[in-house]
Amino acid sequence: xxxxxxxxxxxxxxxxxxxxxxxxxxxxxxxxxxxxxSERLPIETIERIASILDVSINDITSxxxxxxxNQTPNQGAQGRxxxxxxxxxxxxxxxxxxxxxxxxxxxxxxxQLLQLLNDLKKENGN
Numbered sequence: 006x007x008x009x010x011x012x013x014x015x016x017x018x019x020x021x022x023x024x025x026x027x028x029x030x031x032x033x034x035x036x037x038x039x040x041x042x043s044e045r046l047p048i049e050t051i052e053r054i055a056s057i058l059d060v061s062i063n064d065i066t067s068x069x070x071x072x073x074x075n076q077t078p079n080q081g082a083q084g085r086x087x088x089x090x091x092x093x094x095x096x097x098x099x100x101x102x103x104x105x106x107x108x109x110x111x112x113x114x115x116x117q118l119l120q121l122l123n124d125l126k127k128e129n130g131n
Contacts, residue, residue, distance in 0.1 A: 007051065007065050008042040014058045014071065015040075019096050028057045 015025055026036040029050065038044035039054075046054075055062045064071075 007046055008040040010065050010071065011054055011058070012040040014060055014065070017071070017096060018058055020058075025054070025057065029053055 015022070022036050022040070023033050026033040029036065035044065039046050039050070051062055051065055055065055058065075
């Protein structure tokens with residue numbers, strides 16, 4: 006039941022399942038079973054996972070959703086983004102940059118395909 010949250014926290018951190026399994030001294034397929042909720046997570050393991058992910062046990066076990074706030078808080082609003090750690094922000098910003106680069110690359114690719122299509126139409130007299 007906690008596996009989905011653990012997976013989301015792991016992905017936010019940019020960690021692989023292999024990395025987590027290595028830190029926990031377990032096999033990767035065992036760790037995968039934890040994330041897929043196909044194997045019961047002992048409380049000691051939850052504590053160790055929380056420590057590795059730098060979150061509280063409550064962050065993992067609560068039914069509250071993970072909140073990522075991408076708005077800049079006003080002065081005095083510190084604490085509103087208690088679930089938004091500095092390294093999560095850095096990863097989020099890297100993902101945004103990567104997304105924008107991918108959009109640019111795909112846009113350029115589409116433009117090339119459209120130009121090729123127009124060239125073929127001209128060759129065929131259309």
